[in-house]
Amino acid sequence: xxxxxxxxxxxxxxxxxxxxxxxxxxxxxxxxxxxxxxxxxxxxxxxxxxxxxxxxxxxxxxxxxxxxxxxxxxxxxxxxxxxxxxxxxxxxxxxxxxxxxxxxxxxxxxxxxxxxxxxxxxxxxxxxxxxxxxxxxxxxxxxxxxxxxxxxxxxxxxxxxxxxxxxxxxxx
Ligand SMILES: C[S@@+](CC[C@H](N)C(=O)[O-])C[C@H]1O[C@@H](n2cnc3c(N)ncnc32)[C@H](O)[C@@H]1O
Numbered sequence: 001x002x003x004x005x006x007x008x009x010x011x012x013x014x015x016x017x018x019x020x021x022x023x024x025x026x027x028x029x030x031x032x033x034x035x036x037x038x039x040x041x042x043x044x045x046x047x048x049x050x051x052x053x054x055x056x057x058x059x060x061x062x063x064x065x066x067x068x069x070x071x072x073x074x075x076x077x078x079x080x081x082x083x084x085x086x087x088x089x090x091x092x093x094x095x096x097x098x099x100x101x102x103x104x105x106x107x108x109x110x111x112x113x114x115x116x117x118x119x120x121x122x123x124x125x126x127x128x129x130x131x132x133x134x135x136x137x138x139x140x141x142x143x144x145x146x147x148x149x150x151x152x153x154x155x156x157x158x159x160x161x162x163x164x165x166x167x168x169x170x171x172x
Pocket of ligand 1: 055
């Protein structure tokens with residue numbers, strides 16, 4: 001009976017997330033490496049934020065390139081797994097949070113998203129609002145989904161790279 005309730009709890013936790021964003025599917029490591037080598041070469045100057053960070057695979061790849069890597073994840077089990085798998089990488093931080101309510105850290109340089117077609121426009125708008133609030137451009141990497149009506153600056157495999165700049169409304 002214990003195992004039944006445990007399994008039911010896991011199913012409910014993973015199932016609940018689909019009402020707030022994409023279900024858990026990890027990025028493919030080989031493609032991720034190609035993206036961080038060719039599409040957006042990460043360095044120690046970068047602070048990468050993965051919105052919906054899953055088991056933290058993206059964060060760990062970013063940290064291997066000496067970037068600080070911050071993940072926000074809604075599923076508490078994935079947060080525990082991510083923290084465990086990243087325990088030897090001090091550059092990685094994972095927080096239990098709904099990314100729709102998160103304010104990006106001011107040091108953020110690049111936002112990584114493996115979302116879904118339903119939410120991609122809303123996600124890019126959210127990050128564009130953050131670029132406006134922080135008054136700095138943000139790189140936006142989308143895995144698997146092009147943003148409608150927005151021209152990528154580069155494409156590698158299934159990855160699209162966009163540059164989101166704050167509007168120049170405060171210049172006058
Ligand atoms: C397709 S997976 C990508 C995981 C990871 N970014 C990767 O590329 O391996 C999407 C993740 O976003 C999480 N998620 C969905 N909606 C969310 C929300 N509103 N806030 C935080 N995380 C969310 C899911 O639990 C899932 O782990």
